[in-house]
Every structure is written in structure tokens, then in C-alpha cells.
Amino acid sequence: MNRPKPAFGLLLAVAASLAVAGCTSESGKTPADTSGSASTKTPGRLTGAGATFPYPIYSKWFSDYAAKTGVKINYQSIGSGGGIRQLSEETVDFGASDAPMNDTELAAAKGGPILHFPTVLGAVVVTYNIPGLSAPLRLTSAILADIFAGRVTKWNASAVATLNPGVQLPNSDILVVHRTDGSGTTFIFTSYLAATSPAWKAGPGAGKEVAWPVGLGGKGNEGVAGQVKQTPGAIGYIELAYANQNKLPYAAIQNSTGAFVVPTIASVTAAAASIADTLSASSDYRVSVANAAGKDAYPISSMTWLLVYKNQRDSVKGKELVDFLRWSYETGYESAAALDYAPLPAKLRERLIARLGMISLGGA
């Protein structure tokens, strides 16, 4: 009667190890450490890691730049959190993040002060599934905060109806769909809600993942968009680029001047134009453009940043990094719009080129 025992005993062991492997396969560091003495002998190779949101435009930049100058840049889109960790540990030459580093994270960096360089702008749009609706829905920050906090639960609630005169809104429940994986998209959206709604700031707050009062969680833009598409009455938030590529409807949002603005490349760039005058070459660029002033500005916009050490120990690599950033502000920005990213306004790019002078090469 014992014959089958060894076979399934082995299987049990395999099952146990599989279950264990499932929860430990992502262990912190990836073998990205090509910095140090070995790579100084082979200039022309930089490594970076971080945000997934700007990955399409970064990879286009890196390949264009490599074709022009021969400098190869290897970028791993492992997420903003991982990018910050790897830069702090000095295992990469630069990091990238959708949310600026906070003071604790900056203090923990092993290579000294870190400078934030904005590269492009992204926007988050509010998408919905209301059968039979043709014109974009009009929404305000107050109503968005109420819907995502579960205080407004019907589409034909008076607060929504008065904003959309002449639109036949159904008497159906609103189903909130949000991102469940930590993401820059959630950071941009919740930062906007926190900046405009005191109740939201005191409640869930702003972050890459927050404790949502109501709703379902979808994984990635595709998870949220898929859930919204399938469920009549659903509302969710996704990246502008993803919504455009998949032809999803999105709402016009009221900005700080009272105008209802549809997200476009121009209206997102306009959001950054309004703050350009307040920034100089030496100011802190960890700024939010959520709910920016300017009558054309789309309010749920944000910059995404490259993170660079102020003191570059390796002067060769440091110079290559500075040259690349200068190239991106002078030439690279032109290819952003084609990939649904909003380029920085001209005035801001000039200031950032001047800011590159703050990076000191050769260290100490």
C-alpha cells in the first residue's frame, strides 16, 4: 500500500517550495551594479532604474541618444520605489520617480545631496462607463473627492446633475475603481484630491497607495480600464496616454480658474507653464502642478523626475549624464507629444539647462 507515497511526498515538497518561492521571488536588489571601477574603464555606458510611467519616452530618448552619440543608457523600469532605493544604495547612476523623494529618503541617500530634474509631464484622466453618453462628463474636484470617498453614490445625484445640464444621467450606483498596485498614477490623482479637498487630505491623503474608503482595486492601467469598461456605472482614473491609445472616454475637469478643461498635451503643458515663473535654476524642483493656475491648465497633471546626485564622483559618467539631460531639454522633448507625454514649457527647459551647472563633476 506504500507504493504511491514517495511520489506524492516529493510533490508535496515541490508544492511547498513553489508556494514559498511565490512570495519571495522579488528580493530587493537586482543585479544592476555595473558602476564602480570596472565601468570607469569603459565610458559610454550609464545605468538607471525607476518609474514605469515614463518608460516609453525614456527608452525612445535613450535609443535616439545612443544612435547620435554612442552613449548607451541602460534603464530598468522597476518602479519609482525601486529606483529610489537603488540610487540611495548607489547601484545605479541615476534614478527616476513619479513622486518626488521626501526629506527622509533624501537624507538616507549614501551619495550625498540629490537633485530632481523634471523631464516630461503626465496627466491622469477620469474615465467612466455611462451608456449613451456622448459629450464628456463635467466634474469638479469636490465631486471627485465625494465620489471616491463614497459620499456621492448615484450618477443622478443633484451635485453631478447640476454640472451637466441637458445630460440624461442614469439612476444607477457609482462603482469606484482604483489602482491597487502602488503607482505614480495614484500619487498624481490623490495629490490632486488632497490639494483641493480638505476632507480628502484629512482622510485617505496622498500617496502611491492609499487606504481607499470604497471601490474595487484593479492592477495596472489595464486592470482599472478593463473593470470600468465591463461595468456600467463604473468610474476610475488612468493615465492620459493609456486612455488615448485605447479610445476610452474621459471627463472634463474644472480647474482653479473655474473653466472645464479636457486633458490634452497642450492643456497639460499649460499646467507647468503657470509655475515656471516661480522657479529659478537653484530652486527645489520637487513641486506639484496639481490644480495649477492658468485658464487652460488641466488640473490633474504632474511632472516626472530623473534623480541625480549633485556630486558626481565619476567625472566621466557625470559629464555624460549632464550631456544627456541637456540633449533631452534641447532636442529630446520634441518626441514627447507623439508618445502622449506633454513636454515641459520652453521657459522651464531654459531654467533646467542652467540648473545643470549645479552638478559638480569629479566629486569632493
Place this chain on the structure above:
Amino acid sequence: MSTDASPPLVPGQAAPPTESGDLSRSIASSGAGDRVYTGLTTFFALCIPLLLAFLALEIGRAAWPAFSRFGLGFITSSEWNVPAGRFGAAPAIFGTIVSSVIALVLATPLAIGVAIFLSEFAPPWLQQPVAFLVDLLAAIPSVVYGLWGIFVLIPLLRDPVIPFLRDTLHLGATPFFAGPAYGPSMLAAGVILAIMSLPYISAVSREVLRAVPRSQREAALALGATRWEMIWDAVLPNARSGIIGGVILGLGRALGETMAVTMVIGNRAEISASLLAPGYTMASLIANEFSEATSDLHLSALMAVGGVLFLITIVVNGIARWLVWTVERGAAG
């Protein structure tokens, strides 16, 4: 039963145990090659426990800040609030266990039925193809199950299945099927996991049923049993311990599954009695938040979730060993 391959033909030829012990010892010490071989296999055998110990140590070290900060509250609290830095994993622990239990409740009868059909009833030309197809379920990547869940299973649940359960069977009055049904839910996760763990349970059960000796079946039939009585009274009791092993193997699969579950469970950190409400599992929580976790406490809390999952897996396997052991002893005695 397991040593009937070469019965001693000549009386008195069976060697006394001491002599065979000396013989094997003298063979073991005879050559350098054997010593190398012994050393090598011992090394390999030790590798796995060492790896496991190292894993437990490393998870424990990384998870310690979260455990020492929240104590028992980490397991009992329902609040998982990253911006506020408060972490309680109760909904994820609950979700992992409940979705796996649903999976086993659905998969076990089906898998044993498949195994009995294939080993006892199926004509030979059907046996191989069906067994192959069932085994193939194990080879489908979990992300494909997740996509299938979103585009096929959830719409099916939303339209014919849930209204049938609620209105035709009047289960809507019980708390288990109350509340709004959006689609992504504990039930959807349980059904996906049932399909994913089915091939494991059925493959092991099938092999175990086949291993039940022919003589047992013939004896039962000779006593006048019907085919059904033969399976129920002679085959299944003999295969009991193996089938339990298969079920536990399926449970291990269900507990650790990440991708497919994340895609259909709705990912809400909340404990609800309703199977139609969204839930969360430990594996999903780690997969969702690890890459964007920056604060040390957040990382440590995720490691602690990993530690709890690790512990649950070990406990489940321990219980499995114990169950198999008691059943075997019961069968022998």
C-alpha cells in the same frame, strides 16, 4: 505489498539482517568514488534544509521591525494604511484562507470524480486524452487564467450564475450571498483557484487509485459487490491517504497563487461574510505593493506578510503529513 517484486524462491536463502548490514558497509568503504558520491549526495540533501533555514532567517530579520512595532495587532488589525504607516494584515490572511477553502470545496469532489472515472470507468481510448487534458490545466500560465477570469468567468458569474444562486436557490437571504455583486469577488477567486488546483488533486488521486492492487478489486467483485460498491468499499479506503495528499498539494497551490487571484479578487482590504464582496490575499498584497514601497516600515510590513504566508504554508504541510500518517496507521491497524 511493495516488496513483492522478487520473493525468495529457495527456503533459507533470505540473508540475515546483520550480514547484509556488514555487506553494505564494506561496499561503502571500498572505493574513493563511493566516498565522493556519498559526500556529494549528502551535500545536496543538506542544501535544501539550509536554503529553507536561510529563507526563514532572512524573512524574519526583514520583518522584525513590523512585528515588534505592531505585535499581535499585525495579524488582528484590518487597517492597511500606507500613508499613515499603520499596517494590519487580517483581511489578507482571511482572504488567502477563504479563497483557498472555496477552491478546495469546489475542486475536491470534481477532481476525485475525474480520477475515479479515468481509473475505473473510462474506455482506454478516452482515458489518455482526458487525462492529458486535465494535466494540461496545470501547464497554463496563471496570467492566462487571470485574463480568462476577467473576460469570461466574471461576466458569466455576473449574469447567469449569481442571479441563479440568489433568486432561484434563494441564497440571497443568507449573509454569504448578500450585497452588491460587481463581479470581482472572493467567489471569482475561489472558482479560478479551484480550476488551477484541480489538475494537481486529480493527477495524484488517479495514480493512487491505479496503485490499488487488482486483487482487492477482484476480491470485492468475487464477494458479489457491484462495481460501485467495489469502488466505495475496496478501492477508495485503500487510496485515502494518497487522495488527502493530493488535496493538500492543491491547497498549497491555492495558498501561494498570486497573479490570477490579483486579477479577479477585487483587491479590497476588508473582511466581509459575503462571497460576492471583493477581498484581498497575502500574495496579491505583496505583488501589488512591493515594487513601489519606499518607506522602511512599509517594506518590513510586506516582508512580515510574506513571513505569515510562509508560516501558514509550513503549518498546512505539517497538517498534511500528520493526516496522511494517521490515515495510513488507521488503514494498517
